[in-house]
Amino acid sequence: MTKIGLEIHCQLTKLASKLFCSCKAEYRNAxxxxxxxxxxxxxxxSLPMLxxxxxxxxxxxxxxxxxxxxEKIGFFRKNYFYPDLPKNxxxxxxxxxGPTSIGSDGKIEIEGKTIRIRRIQxxxxxxRLVYEGTSxxxxxxxxxxxxxxxxxxxxxxxxxxxxxxxxxxxxxxLADLVENIGVSDPYLEGAMRVDxxxxxxxxxxxEIKNVxxxxxxxxALHFEITRQQSxxxxxxQVLAETRHWDEARRITVSSRSKEEEQDYRYLPEADIxxxxxxxxxxxxxxxxxPESIVARRERYIKKYGMPAQxxxxxxxxxxxSDLFDKSHNEKNAKEVSNIIxxxxxxxxxxxxxxxxxxxxxxxxxxxxxxxxxxxxxxxxGKLALHEMIQSGKPFADVVSSLDLGHVSxxxxxxxxxxxxxxxxxxxxMEAKQNPDTINYLVGKVMRKTKGKADPATxxxxxxxxxxx
Amino acid sequence: xxxxxxATEFTSQVNDGIISVEEFVxxxxxxxxxxxxxxxxxxxxxxxxxxxxxxxxxKKIKSKEKIGICFGMPISIKDNICTAGLxxxxxxxxxxxxxxxxxxxxxxxLKSEDAIIIGKVNxxxxxxxxxxxxxxxxxxxxxxxxxxxxxxxxxxxGASVAAFECLAALGSDTGGSxxxxxxxxxxxxxxxxxxxxxxxxxxxxxxxxxxxxxxxKTVEDVAFLLNILSGHDAHDNTTAKDMRIDYVKDLKSGIxxxxxxxxxxxxxxxxxxxxxxxxxxxxxKLQDLGAQCVPVSIDAVEHSxxxxxTIAAAEASSNLSRYDNLRYGFDFGIEGYEFKAFISxxxxxxxxxxxxxxxxxxFVLSAGYYGKYYLKAQKxxxxxxxxxxxxxxxxxxxxxxxxPILPFKIGEKIDDPLKLYLTDINTVTANLSGIPAISIPFxxxxxxxxxxxxxxxxxxxxxxxxxxxxxxQETAKLPGIAI
Numbered sequence: 001m002t003k004i005g006l007e008i009h010c011q012l013t014k015l016a017s018k019l020f021c022s023c024k025a026e027y028r029n030a031x032x033x034x035x036x037x038x039x040x041x042x043x044x045x046s047l048p049m050l051x052x053x054x055x056x057x058x059x060x061x062x063x064x065x066x067x068x069x070x071e072k073i074g075f076f077r078k079n080y081f082y083p084d085l086p087k088n089x090x091x092x093x094x095x096x097x098g099p100t101s102i103g104s105d106g107k108i109e110i111e112g113k114t115i116r117i118r119r120i121q122x123x124x125x126x127x128r129l130v131y132e133g134t135s136x137x138x139x140x141x142x143x144x145x146x147x148x149x150x151x152x153x154x155x156x157x158x159x160x161x162x163x164x165x166x167x168x169x170x171x172x173x174l175a176d177l178v179e180n181i182g183v184s185d186p187y188l189e190g191a192m193r194v195d196x197x198x199x200x201x202x203x204x205x206x207e208i209k210n211v212x213x214x215x216x217x218x219x220a221l222h223f224e225i226t227r228q229q230s231x232x233x234x235x236x237q238v239l240a241e242t243r244h245w246d247e248a249r250r251i252t253v254s255s256r257s258k259e260e261e262q263d264y265r266y267l268p269e270a271d272i273x274x275x276x277x278x279x280x281x282x283x284x285x286x287x288x289x290p291e292s293i294v295a296r297r298e299r300y301i302k303k304y305g306m307p308a309q310x311x312x313x314x315x316x317x318x319x320x321s322d323l324f325d326k327s328h329n330e331k332n333a334k335e336v337s338n339i340i341x342x343x344x345x346x347x348x349x350x351x352x353x354x355x356x357x358x359x360x361x362x363x364x365x366x367x368x369x370x371x372x373x374x375x376x377x378x379x380x381g382k383l384a385l386h387e388m389i390q391s392g393k394p395f396a397d398v399v400s401s402l403d404l405g406h407v408s409x410x411x412x413x414x415x416x417x418x419x420x421x422x423x424x425x426x427x428x429m430e431a432k433q434n435p436d437t438i439n440y441l442v443g444k445v446m447r448k449t450k451g452k453a454d455p456a457t458x459x460x461x462x463x464x465x466x467x468x
Numbered sequence: 469x470x471x472x473x474x475a476t477e478f479t480s481q482v483n484d485g486i487i488s489v490e491e492f493v494x495x496x497x498x499x500x501x502x503x504x505x506x507x508x509x510x511x512x513x514x515x516x517x518x519x520x521x522x523x524x525x526x527k528k529i530k531s532k533e534k535i536g537i538c539f540g541m542p543i544s545i546k547d548n549i550c551t552a553g554l555x556x557x558x559x560x561x562x563x564x565x566x567x568x569x570x571x572x573x574x575x576x577x578l579k580s581e582d583a584i585i586i587g588k589v590n591x592x593x594x595x596x597x598x599x600x601x602x603x604x605x606x607x608x609x610x611x612x613x614x615x616x617x618x619x620x621x622x623x624x625x626g627a628s629v630a631a632f633e634c635l636a637a638l639g640s641d642t643g644g645s646x647x648x649x650x651x652x653x654x655x656x657x658x659x660x661x662x663x664x665x666x667x668x669x670x671x672x673x674x675x676x677x678x679x680x681x682x683x684x685k686t687v688e689d690v691a692f693l694l695n696i697l698s699g700h701d702a703h704d705n706t707t708a709k710d711m712r713i714d715y716v717k718d719l720k721s722g723i724x725x726x727x728x729x730x731x732x733x734x735x736x737x738x739x740x741x742x743x744x745x746x747x748x749x750x751x752x753k754l755q756d757l758g759a760q761c762v763p764v765s766i767d768a769v770e771h772s773x774x775x776x777x778t779i780a781a782a783e784a785s786s787n788l789s790r791y792d793n794l795r796y797g798f799d800f801g802i803e804g805y806e807f808k809a810f811i812s813x814x815x816x817x818x819x820x821x822x823x824x825x826x827x828x829x830x831f832v833l834s835a836g837y838y839g840k841y842y843l844k845a846q847k848x849x850x851x852x853x854x855x856x857x858x859x860x861x862x863x864x865x866x867x868x869x870x871x872p873i874l875p876f877k878i879g880e881k882i883d884d885p886l887k888l889y890l891t892d893i894n895t896v897t898a899n900l901s902g903i904p905a906i907s908i909p910f911x912x913x914x915x916x917x918x919x920x921x922x923x924x925x926x927x928x929x930x931x932x933x934x935x936x937x938x939x940x941q942e943t944a945k946l947p948g949i950a951i
Contacts (some may be wrong), residue, residue: 038570042790044563045550045572045669047704077786081811097843143794202778265833267786267842270676272705384810 001226004167005159007195010178011125012057012153012336013185020048020091021122027146028189030067031110032130042086047271050075054151056277057183058122059285060154064177064292065117072276074100075120075269081140081264084127086148092123102153110170116158125150147190153183159197164221167196171214173293178316180293187351196221199307200228204240211245220245224252296321304333310341316321319354320345332368339368343385358392359385366395379451380404382457387391403451411444413453414461420444421465428466435468469495472633472948475541475689477863480633482529482539489529489540493522493584496542500587500633503951508608509618509628513587518542521584536582536698543578544634546625547588548595549680550669551575554585558671559603560593561817562791564798572669573701574638575682586634589624593819594788595640595673597621597819598648598891601882603820604612609653609878612816612918613951616875619652621645625683626653631951636684636693642674643776643885644870644895646681647907651870653921654909654946656690656937657683659895659928662902663708665694666701672787674780677899687908687938691715713931723939725760727863728923733769734868734894743869746911746919751867753943754936764859764866768852769897775848775891776896777825778832778841783830788822791815836937853901861927865936868894870907870920894922904930906937910944 015025021039024030038046054072055229062069076094093101127145140312155174161167171194175186186192194217196208208224211217228238243252297315306314314321320340328336348354367384370376376384376399387398387449398404420441421428431438438459445458469487481487497515504510525540546557547553550568553576557563571579592602600608600623610616611631618627622639626649629637635645639646641659650657658681665680672678681695701707725916728751735747751761793800793814800814818826832841859866872894881888892937898905904927906930907920927931 038568041795042583042672043568043570043796044556044558044566044790045548045568046570047668047672049703049705079786079789081789081792081808083807086790086795088532088792097838263835265785265830265835266838267782267833268676270706270783271672386592454889 001141001201002162003138003159003199004164004221004439005197006155006157006159006161006167006170007194007197008155008157008171008174009125009152010061010155010184010186011188011191012054012183013152013188013191014183015051015053015057015151017051019051019054019110019122019151020149023149023255025150027150028083031144032142032144033146036148041145041150048091050272050275051151054122055277056288057151057181058102058120058232059106059151059277059282060181060183060289061155061178062106062120063282063286063289064181065103065108065118065120065155067103067106069103069277069282070099071278072274074274076100076120077267077269079265079267079407082126083143084129084145084148086127086145090124090126091269091272092154093121095119097264108170108172108173110166112149113160113166115170117162118156118158120156121154123152123154124148125152159199159316164218164225167221168214168218171217173316175214176293176316176318181289189435196224198228200222200225200232200238203228203238206238206240207242209244209255212247216245216247219250220252223250227252233249240378270379287449304328304337306334306337310337313341313345317345323359323361328365328395329365332365332372335368335372336364339364339381339385343382344389347386347389357389359389360392362393370395372420376404377451379446384450403450410457410461413449413458416445416448416453417458417461418467420448421460432466432468435466438466438468472685473635474686475684476686476692478541479537479539486753489525489584490519490522492520493540493586494521496586496632496634499631503611503631504633506609506614506951507611507627507631507633508606509589509624509631509633509687510544510587511557511559511590511605511624514554514585515710518584518586522760524832524933525582525584536577536580538581538583539585539637540582541832542634543687544587544589544625544637545575545629546591546595546622546637548591548640548671548673549575549638550671551585551588554588556588556618557604558594559591559605559821559840560791560819561604562797562815564604566796568669570669572680572696573666573703575669577696583729589622589628589637591624591645592729593623593822594671594784595621595642595645595678596784596821596825598651598888599878599879599882600624600642601878602819604819607878610875611916612654613875615877616917617652617878619649619871619875620659621649622681622683623649626655626657627684629653629655629683630949632949633831636682636689639683640670640673640678640765641681641899643780643892644898646683646869647895647905647920648892650683650907650909651922652875652918653762654912654918654920654949655683655685655878656687656906656908656931656941657681658690658694658906658934659898659904660694660930661708661904662899663705663706664928664930665697665905666699666704666707668701668703671781674783675787676783676903676939677776677779687906687934687941688711688716688719690906691719691934691938694934698930704835708928711928715931715934718931719934721935722757723754723936726759726865726936728754728759728761728865728867728936729764729859729863730761730767731868732765733767733865734872738893739869739872740874742874742911742915743872743919747867747869747921750910750921750940750943754867754940757939757943759936761867762863764863766852766855766866766897768848768855769893771848772852772896772900773889773893775845775852776892777828777899778845779849781825781829782833782842783829785826785833788818788826791818820854821885849900852897854905855927856897856901864925864932866924868922868924870922871896874913874915874919875917898924903927904933907935908937908940908944909946910940912947
């Protein structure tokens, strides 16, 4: 049996400042080594100042993953030499000398399967190494400390996954969850990074590192399972080692360094006094947390009668569920959810596209109202939606400029039907004999009215005229 | 002009127009030029800047502008406290060219009160030592007898005050580094309660136990500086809330009716005869002033030196990891090295005492040894604090000689680290427990070397501690320095 465990590093990208200083937490577009100060650059004499907001956000993640939060938390130093680490130690949390990390012993259900969370810890991100040059000889390593000190939450799971697909589903749920709490934007480059550990049967555990994206972790795990299984089949023992995912060659490669032998010489971080959390502040944090995805899904089903599938899709997407919650009223809720899940989500399914959307809650609400009041057909609604997405013009302007007003008075529709009857004599005959073909005529009327004719009224009049 | 006046006398003389700041600073710089060749207290002298600042302050005084309470007082700063634009070397090859881009909080506070930073003074490399012999720039000598060590690690601070090369100094005290040179150089030195003064900008050696401490000629000067230096700092999460205590006010309240405990583990066996005589002298003087002195046993003191060296070394091994010469440091061609080879080559430039402590620290933290050494040392620490708390239920102060021995000759103990470590027996207790302790010059040995007496009080009782120290100081009759 395959056993897979994960270590996920999730940056708290929604915080204004780094974990221990006032430099910006968002480092991505800054000139190299410009988003630094004596603290995050680890200059002699500087001391860390704990960002209390980061503790709150990490507590929120812990609560959302069902973890226990201790009454007090502390920080430890993890000592190792690496050029991306300004102090040559990382300030993190450590539980071997009594629990001090922000969360432990949680669990989360993924499609009926329970994934246990071993612990959640708050720590600082190191800087970034950039390699230039191609061959070993001309290789230059550049260091950018802009990222150093960015608040990071490490989530460690028990080895409860059996397939790469479960891992992928878990990661999607986790990404939705951190986005929903408002602590992180998991789709920013490097905001969520995953290491895996994997073993077959009673075999040795192999760590997989350097995986760039969620899709790649699935590929890396697949490769690693196949590799380990074929070794087992041939009677060769799997080595306990760390392997790196080679994105270009799509294989895992053994790391030359024996990282498992490294002794991190953990030491309490005396510069940051023990933080008292206590039950009162946990309750306070709970009140600040937004509605969970599960609770939101329930609300959608119970309050608006959404089908489970629609509620699933909508509740797990923070952007669209926020849009829904801001747009709908009692009467048009179902229509708003329809527009979002059937039309809008298809148009804008990525972060970039979502940002480009010019649609506002007002647009959606007006549109849904018009459809509910039968002033606009669904077809015209689609046209109006696409125009509003592009131009951002008010709904009323779009309707008049595209001439989308609903035609529901019997007189105008009858006129059009008469025209159609003249042009489609053969079809009319056919429809009289076989009423099932009547839809062809409805279609003709719709085309002539550019979709504005009310389908129900059209059908009524047609039936009357054809006497079927 | 008398360079031997106290810092507070200086401020009133400047305020009264008796002396000008420029004149005093110029004379002080002349003095440094004249005597520092023999003493070697200074690593960097900031002459031009000091004179410029002095002139600005004189002008402000003339035009009756508001000026800070230091009135241009020349102060020397231990070279492990960051000063913007002025080198902070930690007396190490590793930082021989390091210029911090920022001021330590204590430096900003002094500057905003118009103190003049006259220069940066010598120490044992990264404050690891008790003689100031382990400096990359060579040892500092004791102004009372230049054959002898000035104590350490703030030897430059102590010597510069004693030799009238400044009016006051900042040192740092991790295991006695302010009090040892205060005792050996016959000046006053305070190790405040952990958390009373910001450590932001003090280069960390053992960050859970060290504090910046003022050193000066009188207890009043130290109280005056503590008013400026103490207080909460947003840049140091370990600083205590502001208490707004005026340490100068009521300084002369005396100690009549107070109870003083004589720590038996720090007196008696192993204490030099002259030091013992001076301690007994101090005790009888305090009794004359109306204090009641009783023996007190703090038996955890017996384990204090071992606990201190375990904790300090562990923290040092981590704190000093950052000195890899990648981001700052000394001239060193980095190209062509594989990372690990580069690290070991660069870091081989630490001095022997620093390497010894980093190795010791890495060992006690390594897997499997943490519980055996580090955790045990932490237990001793808890035990010491508990025993002190118990003692302070019955007494207001504790007393001991600051150093069990007299100043010794340069080179005499440098090859015997264990013997050197044991001389810290009376000072490390205050660091491990966090309580304040002060060394007051009290006597001279028959050989003409200074002897200091140490007083302790419970945490954040600096005001009471300074009152007792002042009372004791007033009973001491000491000769002037000959240099």
